[in-house]
Amino acid sequence: MRTMEKNEAGLIARILAGEKELFHDLIRPYERMVYLTLFSIVKNEAEAEDAAQDAVISAYRHLASFRGEAKFSTWLTSIAVNEGRRRLRKAKGAAEESIEEKIEEQGGDYTPAPLTDWREIPLEALERKELREALRSAVAKLPDIYRQVFTLRDLEELNIEETAQALGIGVGVVKVRLHRARIMLQKLLVPFLKTTFPPQRRGLFGSAL
Amino acid sequence: MKLECKHVWEHISEYIDARVDARLREEIEKHLEHCEICSAILDSTRNILVLTADNRTFELPLGYSERLHERLKVEIEKS
Numbered sequence: 454m455r456t457m458e459k460n461e462a463g464l465i466a467r468i469l470a471g472e473k474e475l476f477h478d479l480i481r482p483y484e485r486m487v488y489l490t491l492f493s494i495v496k497n498e499a500e501a502e503d504a505a506q507d508a509v510i511s512a513y514r515h516l517a518s519f520r521g522e523a524k525f526s527t528w529l530t531s532i533a534v535n536e537g538r539r540r541l542r543k544a545k546g547a548a549e550e551s552i553e554e555k556i557e558e559q560g561g562d563y564t565p566a567p568l569t570d571w572r573e574i575p576l577e578a579l580e581r582k583e584l585r586e587a588l589r590s591a592v593a594k595l596p597d598i599y600r601q602v603f604t605l606r607d608l609e610e611l612n613i614e615e616t617a618q619a620l621g622i623g624v625g626v627v628k629v630r631l632h633r634a635r636i637m638l639q640k641l642l643v644p645f646l647k648t649t650f651p652p653q654r655r656g657l658f659g660s661a662l
Numbered sequence: 663m664k665l666e667c668k669h670v671w672e673h674i675s676e677y678i679d680a681r682v683d684a685r686l687r688e689e690i691e692k693h694l695e696h697c698e699i700c701s702a703i704l705d706s707t708r709n710i711l712v713l714t715a716d717n718r719t720f721e722l723p724l725g726y727s728e729r730l731h732e733r734l735k736v737e738i739e740k741s
Binding site: 473474476477480481484485488489492498499502505506509510513514564565566567584585588589592603607608610613628631632635636638639642643646 | 668671674675676678679681699702703706707710711713714715716717718719720722723726727729730731733734735737738741
């Protein structure tokens with residue numbers, strides 16, 4: 454990780470000194486991240502791609518303002534977040550955002566779906582295409598503010614502090630939203646798992662029948 | 663003090679992220695040893711996260727990278 458950041462700092466210095474085409478190499482490891490961030494906000498493939506391009510171009514134009522206080526990945530993600538939000542505002546005005554903030558205060562029931570008869574999703578089940586599809590549609594069903602935190606933390610694997618920084622929210626808020634997102638997904642997916650991968654029947658003392 | 667299931671659920675996300683303090687971690691682990699329900703919830707949540715991080719779950723549009731670098735090339739040339 455350390456060496457990667459060093460290489461990155463070196464790349465950035467060279468780009469700013471005039472080797473502009475090296476920006477292609479700088480951005481390559483993060484293309485996926487930029488797209489997924491945008492998709493979590495605008496929720497449309499074509500628009501997410503378009504916005505991802507705009508975000509990358511914007512990062513190129515503003516590279517000189519990257520001071521290295523944050524990691525490059527976090528800085529880039531926050532540019533992507535801003536681009537996504539800008540597009541949302543343009544599309545629907547600010548009215549809807551305030552409605553969403555209310556979900557947060559209401560609390561609600563965030564208890565996981567109980568599983569009593571099997572201990573885990575078998576590993577081979579994770580290889581099934583249907584499960585991936587079910588997960589994608591479950592993530593799409595999350596309220597926007599939860600999906601965005603979940604995407605940055607669990608899909609792009611930023612840590613909690615980086616997620617907070619990129620979204621411009623507090624660490625405590627990230628933790629609450631992340632917890633709720635994960636529990637909601639568990640709840641949405643368990644019924645699917647139960648019917649698709651029925652539990653192995655167990656005999657007395659847990660031995661398989 | 664004995665932990666209740668509900669209490670374990672409240673901390674499940676932080677437990678997965680290893681963000682609970684040592685004492686709570688120990689209490690949760692003690693609870694998990696004898697509680698099948700909480701163990702199953704923890705395992706299923708963890709597996710969902712494994713699946714989420716799998717690159718095959720959320721795919722990029724075909725040709726995304728090529729189009730991105732093509733546009734970037736144009737931008738770099740004119741800058």
